[in-house]
């Protein structure tokens with residue numbers, strides 16, 4: 001079975017016999033993959049952030065520092081965004097209560113059939129209800145400058161926000177962060193360097209993020225070029241896992257070089273939205289990057305190509321482009337010099353300035369298509 005069809009399960013269980021029983025039930029099938037068994041509830045939220053399971057199975061009678069019900073509360077408070085099935089015994093009845101984060105209850109004794117059915121049903125219901133089984137990171141990237149990365153990242157993030165997803169945009173062009181000038185933010189506006197490095201509350205984020213009138217939050221790049229190097233590869237993982245707790249979507253505006261920092265952002269991304277244009281050097285670089293991504297081990301489905309200014313072909317045909325890329329690009333956005341340049345100059349997203357325009361419709365369609373793409377399991381991202 002393709003790994004993307006597998007349901008990834010995280011079990012929080014401190015009774016070894018029960019853990020062993022569940023393991024043995026799952027051993028003989030490929031539909032559900034048991035990612036890990038945790039016997040300590042206090043580690044479960046962090047593990048869920050890291051492993052991004054589709055479903056968690058939590059023993060209601062968990063002992064230790066964090067009991068079962070407290071763990072469910074914590075998962076909900078930290079917006080981990082993973083549906084939970086509570087495991088219990090008839091003497092300790094638990095009610096399913098999706099409002100409080102308990103999607104379903106599984107009472108012992110149960111068969112392999114009961115377990116499989118429950119996990120599958122919860123996963124499907126959660127997906128159908130719009131839960132994505134975790135937040136997603138979308139990097140807007142191109143191995144070439146000036147192809148529209150910043151413009152697309154900003155408008156895509158706003159479109160996703162408009163479609164009801166809690167969205168943050170990170171200006172990951174750390175040296176020459178374009179969002180500062182695009183949005184005309186004051187020089188002393190805080191940046192990625194001002195994020196606390198350990199535990200973070202939503203209230204801490206309030207002070208660091210730029211709350212744009214367009215409805216999205218933006219984590220700005222440092223205000224000065226030389227400050228970019230203060231952001232390390234370790235910070236990248238930290239920042240993303242902190243933001244994943246609060247936001248459903250994280251959109252990154254990345255610069256062109258395949259630097260260590262950029263690769264860290266790309267590694268951590270669920271989807272790389274790679275911009276190509278009808279321009280021979282851009283296409284050449286795109287093919288070179290596809291090779292590099294293949295040798296790093298990124299699955300092909302991690303990259304989605306976006307043809308920007310798709311109606312300005314300049315002598316190269318769509319067939320030539322598809323042949324060069326090895327596939328038909330998944331998305332395209334038309335050219336609209338008047339609207340795009342004017343909106344950028346005013347620091348406004350064109351998707352709000354003129355939602356009816358073709359270019360806005362293209363970006364909005366892409367936003368909903370990207371939200372409907374299944375998440376690549378963390379282990380398969382590279």
Ligand SMILES: Nc1ncnc2c1ncn2[C@@H]1O[C@H](COP(=O)(O)OP(=O)(O)OP(=O)(O)O)[C@@H](O)[C@H]1O
Pocket residue numbers: 144145146147148149150151152173178255256308309333334335336337340341344359
């Ligand atoms: N679909 C479009 N139609 C018309 N103009 C566009 C379109 N997309 C981008 N542009 C214009 O192209 C120029 C470059 O865009 P942008 O700054 O977003 O590119 P970038 O890839 O972020 O550049 P850099 O590599 O410098 O960060 C801008 O003037 C922008 O207005």
Ligand SMILES: [Mg+2]
Pocket residue numbers: 149150151173178
């Ligand atoms: Mg840019």
